[in-house]
Amino acid sequence: MGPVSSRKQSIVFIGGGPGGYESALVAAQLGADVTVVDRDGLGGAAVLTDCVPSKALIATSDFMSRFKAAGRLGVGFEGTGDDQHAEAHLSAVNRRILTLAKAQSRDIQAQVESVGGRVIQGTGRISGPREVEVTPDDGEARTLKADMVLVSVGCTPRVLPSAMPDGERILTWQQIYDLQELPEHLIVVGSGVTGAELAHAYLGLGCEVTLVSSRDRVLPGEDADAATVIENVFRRRGMKVLNRSRASGARRDGDGVVVSLEDGREVHGSHVLLAVGGIPQTSGLGLEEAGVEVNDGGYIQVDRVSRTAAPGIYAAGDCTGILPLASVAAMQGRTAVAHFLGDHVAPLNLRGVCANIFTDPEIATVGYSQADIESGKADGRIVTLPLSTNPRAKMRNINDGFVKLFARPGSNTVIGGVVVAPQASEMIYPIGVAVQNRLTAEQLASTFSVYPSMSGSIGEAARRLHSLES
Incomplete structure (x- = not known):
């Protein structure tokens, strides 16, 4: 269903990272009057200084690694000289990365503006009930009325007093x-x-x-x-x-x-x-004066629909300390907007979150962990299948990694999984679907996979869970 109120609701988003801009798009599409106040550029740290740049850097590094591994596949460099090799030119690599990040930020702003949202470059603070004081970078401070405020200001890198960064070494x-x-x-x-x-x-x-x-x-x-x-x-x-x-x-x-x-x-x-680690950027926003609860670490306390203790004020993203993932920030923000506007909403379910670490090989996880099972927090059986037996892995000269599945005894419902593999971030999705939708190992096992494929190991692990149960 859509918004229940016929009056156009005014929503101000303090911070334009994933928690802010994703939910601003939803709010505008649901008919709200939307203003996003952002200091550094839409996309926030995720786009400008964290996720997008770091993963682009890692992709460049992985491309270099493929050159180094080519010899094991029977591929070599032709020509004269014994010292032929690939070399990274860091200034060019970083220039490309920053250009990519800025372009992504511009695309996000254009998307928000295309659905009727306003973007103000500057800072915002809660100045009173249903009020946000906005100070644009190029103008005088003014007060905006807001039926709802969503705070999504992220974190800044933690530093050591005995190791202060100088930006050079x-x-x-x-x-x-x-x-x-x-x-x-x-x-x-x-x-x-x-x-x-x-x-x-x-x-x-x-x-x-x-x-x-x-x-x-x-x-x-x-x-x-x-x-x-x-x-x-x-x-x-x-x-x-x-x-x-x-x-x-x-x-x-x-x-x-x-x-x-x-x-x-x-x-x-x-x-x-x-x-x-990071430190939430929550000081100076007028939160405590507005009645928002902030813990000793500076994180904003929210419930499963992103409400703070203050009426009409919600929060999303790293500044809440829930889970420092762009996908979680976006889901928190969308949940907040849907809850406030009366749209269909489900409380945040962290068990369904797919997370990935972009090392080589990658580590992707979803649902309950082996530590949860071993500690008694969850009841589950475990099957681990090494990738070294997978035919596609052999073709690609992949020797490291595995697929691990967890299922509940009796029902054999899939409750979690781990994938360690190149592009594990892509392979975890079917396990995420199984966890989110309470599929059984039998349902996962009976789903066709391509042969040969890395994802075939997921089906094989599910079949082994079935054989353990029967």
Whole structure:
């Protein structure tokens, strides 16, 4: 159904990232009066400094890696000389990446404006009940009336007081696209998703890379088997991984950097990349004065339809601390708008979220995890199928990776899965469909797959779940 109110509702979006612009499109299509206030450009960090640029960098790195692996497929470079090789020109790579990101941002703004939305470049803050004070970059502050406000302001990179970024040698993930030359030796501090992805990217581009991890393994929050595969691949390709090594600081040292570890060791390199999490950009928005609850970490507290504690004020995206994914931010925002306007809405279901880590191989997940099953949080059976037995994987010289499925005993309903493979982000979708729609392993197994295909391993894993049940 559509909006229940005949009066045109006014909605102001503070922040134009995925949580803001995606929901602004929905709001305009549902007949609302839409204004998006954004500081840096529509698309937010996801488009301008995070997801789009980093994945474009990784795609470039993976292209380089295919050249290096060509010899194993019987393909080589012809011509004279023994030192023929592919080489990354970082200034050209970064120029392409930033051009791509800005073009995507322009396309998003054009899309919002095409459905009747207004975009104001500037800042916004909640100044009173149903009011937003907007300060455009090119004009005087003014107050907008708003029946609904959606806050989607994202996060900024966390830094260490003892390792303040200078934009030249000590860098956050938002500053790396200003580099003109490939680092000789990049030290990456932080082995979560951002750290692992960018360490992989620069290794593939030809850098010496040292990854500093405070935990027992890289990607500590991910499936343990998947993380082990990635760490082994990192080491095999020449990355130095320092586990159980917490960084205490970083400093410039001539033309290089020195990263100090808490145990007294020092790591020397040419550049250091800090990937130690983010901080929500929620200060100065008038949230507390408006009655919005913000926790000690600065994250806005919301319910499953994105409502805050203040009437008419919703929030979406990384600033809520729910799950730092662009897809989740967009779903939160769309849910908020649908709830406010009286359209059909379902509460946010995090079990249906497909997530991906863009290393090589990639790690894709959905639903319950093996840790959930082993801890008793979920009741499930587990089947793991290595990709080394898959005929398409053999053709592509893929030796690392697996498909893992989880199903509920009795009903055999698929409740989760993990894929570790090249383009696992594409392979996880059928498992996501199964989890979201409560399909059984039998239904998944009886669905035709192409032969030969990587996705054939999903069907085979489902058949093995069926044989375990019967």
